[in-house]
Amino acid sequence: MKIAIYPTYAELSVAAAVDFISHMQESPNPLCCIASGDSPVGLYNELARQFKESKLDISNWNFAGLDEWLGMNGSDAGSCRHMLERTVVKPLQLRAAQTCFFDGKTQDAQAECERVETFIKNHGGLDISVLGIGLNGHLGLNEPCTPFSAGAHVSTISASTQAVGQKYFSSPTLLSKGITLGLGSLMRSKNISLIVSGEKKAAITRDFIEGEITEQIPASILQKHTSCTVFLDEAAASLLSKKTKAQFIRM
Numbered sequence: 509m510k511i512a513i514y515p516t517y518a519e520l521s522v523a524a525a526v527d528f529i530s531h532m533q534e535s536p537n538p539l540c541c542i543a544s545g546d547s548p549v550g551l552y553n554e555l556a557r558q559f560k561e562s563k564l565d566i567s568n569w570n571f572a573g574l575d576e577w578l579g580m581n582g583s584d585a586g587s588c589r590h591m592l593e594r595t596v597v598k599p600l601q602l603r604a605a606q607t608c609f610f611d612g613k614t615q616d617a618q619a620e621c622e623r624v625e626t627f628i629k630n631h632g633g634l635d636i637s638v639l640g641i642g643l644n645g646h647l648g649l650n651e652p653c654t655p656f657s658a659g660a661h662v663s664t665i666s667a668s669t670q671a672v673g674q675k676y677f678s679s680p681t682l683l684s685k686g687i688t689l690g691l692g693s694l695m696r697s698k699n700i701s702l703i704v705s706g707e708k709k710a711a712i713t714r715d716f717i718e719g720e721i722t723e724q725i726p727a728s729i730l731q732k733h734t735s736c737t738v739f740l741d742e743a744a745a746s747l748l749s750k751k752t753k754a755q756f757i758r759m
Contacts, residue, residue, distance in 0.1 A: 511738045513745045517705040521550025524739045531636040531699045539570040539631040544588040547640030547703040556599035573609035575648040575688035580612040586677040610687045621660035634697040644668050645725035649686035656729050658690030700736040707743040714747040
């Protein structure tokens with residue numbers, strides 16, 4: 509795991525996009541995992557800008573969604589897919605064949621998990637996963653105490669994640685379950701980009717980077733990934749020790 513610290517979220521986002529494009533161009537038919545949420549939006553906006561200016565050929569790129577609230581899909585405002593349609597699919601004019609998202613309205617969650625894992629397997633695995641981190645250290649909807657070996661599965665959403673998730677909805681919404689790629693699925697990615705910004709993420713940033721590897725903090729497993737880059741702005745990195753910062757790439 510390596511860490512790059514940038515003065516601002518805007519600079520972080522451009523750097524993360526450059527890194528993302530580089531990894532996607534290493535394969536003739538690359539597949540990426542994309543997370544919803546606020547953290548990766550700057551990266552997605554940069555991809556959209558370059559695509560609009562005809563600087564980016566994505567005709568052979570493929571995209572898999574990271575997770576979804578159980579009981580929702582792209583037809584629901586506030587769903588993970590709804591956000592990714594707005595920030596990735598439409599701006600990049602992706603074809604249906606290029607994408608695979610969890611359908612949280614499925615009547616057979618196990619089959620849905622197998623469908624998404626099969627899509628990934630049939631594309632030769634994930635070339636890169638773009639992730640954010642929750643205040644409790646979750647990756648996707650892999651909440652604390654999720655086994656590090658887990659594949660795609662239905663998860664029980666923690667109280668803190670339920671509370672934070674309300675910001676995506678216009679009225680109070682029940683968010684008790686989710687369907688997500690597992691930590692084992694993500695650790696099999698050839699590359700991982702974790703994007704973290706803002707002072708509110710400083711404590712969990714310190715904990716998952718400087719603390720022990722524990723299932724209590726799902727993101728701590730990234731310490732073991734051989735090609736994971738953590739993109740931080742100064743605010744998110746503010747509680748890291750001087751010793752830790754000295755080992756980082758400061759941009």
